[in-house]
Amino acid sequence: MATKKASNKVKKVKAKAKVKKVKTLKKVKKKVVKREKKIVIDTNKLLKLEEARKYVIDVAGEKGLEVFEFLISKGEMEENLLAKKLKFEKANAIRKFLYRLYNKNLVSYRKVRKNNKAWYTYFWSANPGKLVFIIKDMYEDEIKQTKKSMELNKAEDFYVCDICNRRYDVNEALQNDFRCRNDGGVLTHVESSKVLEDKQSRIDFLNKKLHALDQIVK
Numbered sequence: 715m716a717t718k719k720a721s722n723k724v725k726k727v728k729a730k731a732k733v734k735k736v737k738t739l740k741k742v743k744k745k746v747v748k749r750e751k752k753i754v755i756d757t758n759k760l761l762k763l764e765e766a767r768k769y770v771i772d773v774a775g776e777k778g779l780e781v782f783e784f785l786i787s788k789g790e791m792e793e794n795l796l797a798k799k800l801k802f803e804k805a806n807a808i809r810k811f812l813y814r815l816y817n818k819n820l821v822s823y824r825k826v827r828k829n830n831k832a833w834y835t836y837f838w839s840a841n842p843g844k845l846v847f848i849i850k851d852m853y854e855d856e857i858k859q860t861k862k863s864m865e866l867n868k869a870e871d872f873y874v875c876d877i878c879n880r881r882y883d884v885n886e887a888l889q890n891d892f893r894c895r896n897d898g899g900v901l902t903h904v905e906s907s908k909v910l911e912d913k914q915s916r917i918d919f920l921n922k923k924l925h926a927l928d929q930i931v932k
């Protein structure tokens with residue numbers, strides 16, 4: 715009798731442990747899901763940003779921007795239907811633009827084989843989040859470069875050629891009669907403090923842009 719009781723107790727403890735284990739697993743799963751939560755982009759604001767539009771045009775042309783904007787507004791779309799909607803003659807013609815966008819991760823595709831046919835059907839969708847990060851990187855990179863050049867500029871005033879922008883310090887400018895060695899251009903005096911001021915206001919401007927970009931991501 716006593717042994718039976720004891721073994722029952724053991725069973726109960728084991729059962730409790732099992733429940734606890736399951737609960738822990740559930741917790742872990744929940745955490746993972748939370749971490750994978752997708753960021754939401756205010757795509758209207760994003761597509762109004764001049765830098766964002768310019769970047770997409772540089773990558774895939776005006777037509778590529780049109781494809782990208784259309785995919786953002788309509789969501790995932792099958793390739794042939796997409797070509798038809800955007801008035802491309804064939805899916806082939808639109809693929810060139812899709813691949814250019816795809817090379818920069820601005821769009822992705824899903825391929826599906828239907829009814830055991832030999833070919834795949836492609837479904838394309840836009841990745842506006844990637845564009846936000848690209849623009850953010852651009853701003854941050856320029857801030858970094860500007861700060862670096864501010865350090866270099868702190869030294870003293872200098873002269874700059876009005877044709878090729880080559881820099882001369884005061885002694886070099888004097889030796890060359892205030893003419894550029896490359897092209898004979900006139901050397902103009904540049905006050906270091908003015909340059910620093912300009913660069914600082916550029917940094918302030920970029921920081922404002924970065925802040926505005928953060929508002930696009932919800």
Ligand SMILES: [Zn+2]
Pocket residue numbers: 875876877878879880894895896897898899
């Ligand atoms: Zn020059």
